[in-house]
Every structure is written in C-alpha cells, then in structure tokens.
Amino acid sequence: xxxxxxxxxxxxxxxxxxxxxxxxxxxxxxxxxxxxxxxxxxxxxxxxxxxxxxxxxxxxxxxxxxxxxxxxxxxxxxxxxxxxxxxxxxxxxxxxxxxxxxxxxxxxxxxxxxxxxxxxxxxxxxxxxxxxxxxxxxxxxxxxxxxxxxxxxxxxxxxxxxxxxxxxxxxxxxxxxxxxxxxxxxxxxxxxxxxxxxxxxxxxxxxxxxxxxxxxxxxx
Amino acid sequence: xxxxxxxxxxxxxxxxxxxxxxxxxxxxxxxxxxxxxxxxxxxxxxxxxxxxxxxxxxxxxxxxxxxxxxxxxxxxxxxxxxxxxxxxxxxxxxxxxxxxxxxxxxxxxxxxxxxxxxxxxxxxxxxxxxxxxxxxxxxxxxxxxxxxxxxxxxxxxxxxxxxxxxxxxxxxxxxxxxxxxxxxxxxxxxxxxxxxxxxxxxxxxxxxxxxxxxxxxxxx
DNA sequence: AAAACATTCAATTGATTCTTTGAATGAAAA
DNA sequence: TTTTCATTCAAAGAATCAATTGAATGTTTT
Numbered sequence: 001x002x003x004x005x006x007x008x009x010x011x012x013x014x015x016x017x018x019x020x021x022x023x024x025x026x027x028x029x030x031x032x033x034x035x036x037x038x039x040x041x042x043x044x045x046x047x048x049x050x051x052x053x054x055x056x057x058x059x060x061x062x063x064x065x066x067x068x069x070x071x072x073x074x075x076x077x078x079x080x081x082x083x084x085x086x087x088x089x090x091x092x093x094x095x096x097x098x099x100x101x102x103x104x105x106x107x108x109x110x111x112x113x114x115x116x117x118x119x120x121x122x123x124x125x126x127x128x129x130x131x132x133x134x135x136x137x138x139x140x141x142x143x144x145x146x147x148x149x150x151x152x153x154x155x156x157x158x159x160x161x162x163x164x165x166x167x168x169x170x171x172x173x174x175x176x177x178x179x180x181x182x183x184x185x186x187x188x189x190x191x192x193x194x195x196x197x198x199x200x201x202x203x204x205x206x207x208x209x210x211x212x213x214x215x216x217x218x219x220x
Numbered sequence: 221x222x223x224x225x226x227x228x229x230x231x232x233x234x235x236x237x238x239x240x241x242x243x244x245x246x247x248x249x250x251x252x253x254x255x256x257x258x259x260x261x262x263x264x265x266x267x268x269x270x271x272x273x274x275x276x277x278x279x280x281x282x283x284x285x286x287x288x289x290x291x292x293x294x295x296x297x298x299x300x301x302x303x304x305x306x307x308x309x310x311x312x313x314x315x316x317x318x319x320x321x322x323x324x325x326x327x328x329x330x331x332x333x334x335x336x337x338x339x340x341x342x343x344x345x346x347x348x349x350x351x352x353x354x355x356x357x358x359x360x361x362x363x364x365x366x367x368x369x370x371x372x373x374x375x376x377x378x379x380x381x382x383x384x385x386x387x388x389x390x391x392x393x394x395x396x397x398x399x400x401x402x403x404x405x406x407x408x409x410x411x412x413x414x415x416x417x418x419x420x421x422x423x424x425x426x427x428x429x430x431x432x433x434x435x436x437x438x439x440x
Numbered sequence: 441a442a443a444a445c446a447t448t449c450a451a452t453t454g455a456t457t458c459t460t461t462g463a464a465t466g467a468a469a470a
Numbered sequence: 471t472t473t474t475c476a477t478t479c480a481a482a483g484a485a486t487c488a489a490t491t492g493a494a495t496g497t498t499t500t
Contacts, residue, residue, distance in 0.1 A: 008244070014316050015244040022239030023488085024232045040447060053489055055448055065319050074446050074497050082400065082428065083318040084311070091304070091311035096234050098303040099285050180302070208302065243458085260477060273459060275478060294468055294476055 020064040021092065025049060026057045033067055034086065039075040101184050117190045119204040120175060122213060128173070135169050137176040137200075139189040140207070146220040150177065150210055153218075158185045161192055168198060177203035177210075240284040241312065245269060246277045253287055254306065259295040321404050337410045339424040340395060342433060348393070355389050357396040357420075359409040360427070366440040370397065370430055373438075378405045381412055388418060397423035397430075 020026060028047045032038065038046070044054040058078055061067045065081045080086070120128075128134050136153035138145050145155040156164050168174060174193060178185035186202045193200035203210075211217055241247060248267045252258065258266070264274035278298055281287045285301045300306070340348075348354050356373035358365050365375040376384050388394060394413060398405035406422045413420035423430075431437055 010316060010320075011244045011247055013319070014247055014312055015242050017242075017312065017315065017319075018238050018240070018247070019242030019487090020238070022235050022237075022242040024228070024235040025488090027231055027234055027238070050490075051447075052449090052491080055446095056488085059448080065322065071497085074444090074499095076447060083322070084315055088311045088315045091308045092234055092237065095237065095304050095308045096230060099233070099237075100230075102285065102303070239457090245458090270460075271477075272461080272479090275476095276458085279478080291467080294466090294474090296477060 017064050020060055020066065021088075023057070025053075026061055029054065029057055030061060030066055030080075030085075030089065033061075033078050034080055034089065037077045037079040039077055041075070043078065101178075117187050117194075118201045120201045121204050122209060122215075125175060125203055128175075133169075133172040135172065135174045137168070137174050137189070138178075138207075139176055139185045140178050144179070148211065148217040148219050149207065151216055151218045153177075158189055161189055165196060165198075168193070170198065172199070174198060174200040175203050176200055177206050180206040180208035237284050240280055240286065241308075243277070245273075246281055249274065249277055250281060250286055250305075250309065253281075253298050254300055254309065257297045257299040259297055261295070263298065321398075337407050337414075338421045340421045341424050342429060342435075345395060345423055348395075353389075353392040355392065355394045357388070357394050357409070358398075358427075359396055359405045360398050364399070368431065368437040368439050369427065371436055371438045373397075378409055381409055385416060385418075388413070390418065392419070394418060394420040395423050396420055397426050400426040400428035 021030075025047060029043055029049075032043060032046050040055050040058060041051060043049075043058065044051045047054065049057070058067065062069065062078075062081075065083055066085050067078045068081050069076050069078055071077070125134075136150050138149045138153040138155045139158045139161065140149075140155075141157050142155060145153075149155065154167065156167065176186045176189045176193070178189075183206055186206065190200045190202045241250075245267060249263055249269075252263060252266050260275050260278060261271060263269075263278065264271045267274065269277070278287065282289065282298075282301075285303055286305050287298045288301050289296050289298055291297070345354075356370050358369045358373040358375045359378045359381065360369075360375075361377050362375060365373075369375065374387065376387065396406040396409045396413070398409075403426055406426065410420045410422045
C-alpha cells in the first residue's frame with residue numbers, strides 16, 4: 001500500500017467518525033451512555049427514539065468504536081468504548097463552548113446588548129493605564145488566562161463574576177476584556193457590572209488584538 | 221428558552237460540527253490549511269478538488285468556524301479559525317490512532333499474524349512470575365504506560381522496539397502485552413521479536429484485563 | 441418444547457448531501 | 471471604463487443517510 005493510499009484511508013476513517021458524531025440523536029445517545037451503562041429500551045426512552053431507530057444508531061456508534069455491548073439476561077447493555085472517547089467528546093464540547101461565545105455574523109446583537117456597552121480602544125487603554133488607576137479584568141476561563149493575559153489583569157471568569165463582585169473596586173474604572181472583537185464574554189460582563197453600579201467599560205478588540213500588536217503578555 | 225431547548229440546540233450545533241468533519245475532502249482541506257494560509261486555487265490543487273467544489277467545502281468549514289478568510293489582492297486566503305481547532309483535530313487523530321491498533325471484528329487477522337503468535341493467560345503468567353525469570357514488556361505508548369502498567373514491566377513502545385532490542389534479555393522469556401485482547405500492538409511486537417530470535421510470547425488479554433482482575437498496578 | 445421478550449435486521453420512503461456545470465460577483469489591471 | 475481573473479453562487483442529477491414498519495434472532499421463563 002502506498003503512502004498516499006494510507007493517508008487517504010486514514011482520512012476516510014476519520015471522516016466516518018465525524019459522520020458518526022454528526023447526528024444529534026447519536027450524540028445524545030453517546031452522552032447518555034457516558035453517564036452509565038444502559039439497555040437499548042432505556043436509551044430509547046431517555047432520548048425519545050423508537051427502539052428500532054435507537055438500535056440502529058447504537059450500532060453505528062459501535063462500528064465507530066464509541067460504544068461496546070454486553071449481554072445481561074435478555075437485555076443488551078451499552079457502555080462507552082475503551083478508546084479515548086471522552087477526550088474526543090470533551091474536545092468537541094470545548095469547541096462548541098468557544099463557538100457559542102463568539103458573535104457570529106448572524107447572531108442577533110440584541111441578546112448581548114453590544115450597542116449599549118461602552119468600548120475603549122487599545123490606544124485609549126494604554127493612555128489611561130499611564131495616567132490613572134484602572135482595574136483590568138479578564139473574564140475568560142482560568143485556562144485561557146493561564147496561557148497569557150494583559151499584565152496585571154485580574155481573572156474572574158464570567159460565570160463567577162456575580163459571586164466575586166467584592167474583589168472589584170468601587171472607586172475607579174474597570175476595563176473588562178476577553179478574546180477578541182467577536183467574543184461576547186466581556187460584553188455580558190460589562191452589562192452585569194454596570195447594572196450593579198460599577199464603572200465598567202469593554203476593551204474593544206480584546207486579548208488577541210493586544211498580543212497581535214506585540215504588547216507584553218503575562219503568563220502563569 | 222427552556223433548559224431542554226438549550227440542550228437540544230447545543231446538541232444540534234455539535235452535530236453540525238461533526239457533520240462538517242464527516243467528509244474526507246473537508247478534513248483534507250482543514251489539515252492542509254493547518255499547515256499554512258492558502259488560496260482556494262492552491263487548496264483545490266493540493267486536495268485534488270475542482271475549484272467550485274473546494275470553495276463550497278471551504279465555506280462549510282468557515283460556517284463551522286474551523287477556518288477564516290482574508291483577501292490579498294484578487295485571492296482569498298484561508299487560515300485556521302481562532303477557536304480550539306487544532307485541539308479538536310488532535311483529539312480526532314488520537315482516537316483514530318487508537319482505533320487503528322484495535323482488531324476490529326472484520327479486520328483480516330492475516331495482516332497481523334494473530335494465529336501464529338503464542339499466547340499466555342493471566343494465570344499462566346502469574347505462575348511463571350513466581351517460578352522463573354520473565355521479562356514483562358509493555359509495548360503501549362509512554363502516556364499509557366505512565367497511567368498504569370504491570371509491576372516491573374519495561375516500557376518500549378512498538379515503534380521503538382527495533383532500535384531498542386539491546387535492552388531485552390536473550391536468555392529468558394519475554395512476555396509482551398498491550399491494552400487488551402483486541403489490541404494489535406503486542407501481536408506485532410511478538411512477531412518482530414520472534415523473527416529476531418528472541419523467546420517472546422503475548423499476554424492474551426492485556427492490561428485492561430489485568431486491572432479488571434484487581435491485580436496491582438504500578439504508575440509513574 | 442413453547443411462549444414471551446428485548447434487540448436486531450431488512451426493505452421502503454423521504455430527506456440531505458455531494459459533485460458538476462455554467463453563470464454571477466467583485467477586486468485589480470489595462 | 472473595460473477587461474481579466476479568482477472566487478462564489480445556483481441549479482440539477484447522483485449518491486447517501488435517517489425513520490418507519492414488520493419480520494427475524496436469540497434469551498429467558500413457563
């Protein structure tokens with residue numbers, strides 16, 4: 001077998017896996033199985049599928065190695081396969097998570113009140129930092145913060161913001177930032193902070209722009 | 221929006237991503253783009269697709285956020301998106317890698333000469349270990365070895381076996397093992413070792429079975 | 441051995457998806 | 471402006487895939 005053939009065989013095997021994950025019902029089944037061994041009937045119930053249909057999807061999952069079966073009396077129980085299935089699911093979930101915090105071209109801005117939030121450019125921020133007290137607030141996840149953040153920035157992931165308000169100053173300005181211009185985290189953060197009466201604005205183009213401009217980045 | 225609705229929306233968004241990865245041509249394009257920014261024409265050449273077809277697939281990838289574009293003169297250049305795309309691709313590749321070392325129900329055993337390799341059961345192994353000198357050889361990857369292995373086993377991943385033959389004893393028996401009964405690594409290892417004149421056998425049900433039996437496991 | 445039961449298989453229908461073709465954009469060069 | 475060129479769009483036929491139905495399989499219970 002030539003090198004090229006092997007490559008294209010791997011590619012189509014990979015595509016098969018992708019296709020297997022490319023069906024909401026199957027993903028649903030897989031996530032359900034990830035929570036524990038179940039019979040076909042139970043899986044059908046839990047996912048709202050007819051038994052025959054569930055069975056068919058389950059076999060698709062089995063062919064891909066995502067699940068394995070064993071017999072227990074007259075039932076067949078499905079469990080996760082022993083490859084790195086969870087790792088793959090986690091990578092997928094993390095990607096989706098990231099996608100959902102991006103402002104897509106078609107996402108309605110009204111849900112995240114982008115226009116009502118005051119922005120500040122990188123240049124304005126640099127001037128401010130020289131002149132007066134400004135608290136830099138990084139609202140991305142701890143992992144992203146650890147990989148690099150603006151020097152001196154405080155990290156409070158958006159989900160923790162409400163419970164950690166006490167860490168923020170009441171007397172001077174807060175500038176919140178997240179990944180980039182299309183990241184929605186800082187918009188929501190500033191909206192929340194302003195609602196609490198804090199003086200908060202949003203760094204317009206976020207961390208990606210800061211790093212791209214060659215400005216210094218702090219890591220953990 | 222109810223909780224259930226959000227869940228099923230996430231599920232179908234995830235399925236969309238899966239479907240996007242579920243096409244060999246698209247995966248090929250994506251892997252090519254991962255190696256550097258390229259125009260549509262070049263990508264078409266490199267992947268053997270018509271330009272219109274390549275363009276269509278590229279837009280599919282773009283809708284999923286896997287790639288982004290910029291214009292340079294009269295060309296449109298495609299690059300990777302700024303989400304955790306590589307992480308996802310890596311997880312996929314690792315899963316495929318794992319799959320390819322499993323003996324599928326339909327895989328032809330003749331490629332991996334399973335029947336020509338002498339197996340040894342867990343019980344036989346335990347007896348042997350009490351009586352005589354046996355070298356235990358773990359042919360899985362370093363990562364898997366680090367997560368747990370049979371006590372005292374030597375780790376030489378299959379790929380390194382040929383170059384590290386000197387580490388193995390000529391005078392007494394070697395028992396090689398890998399993940400489980402369907403893992404092909406130890407089969408290939410024993411075939412290679414026997415061909416070199418070493419006295420090697422294969423632990424029939426591998427590490428998974430050992431751990432499942434509650435026997436002691438060593439970690440790094 | 442027969443009945444009851446959970447699961448799987450097979451065949452059909454309807455819906456998506458892929459490729460190709462040729463036309464339409466839209467930016468740069470003449 | 472007009473021409474050129476890379477890319478995208480749109481439509482149509484071919485191929486693949488999902489859900490449903492009813493029958494078949496293989497266990498357990500009677």
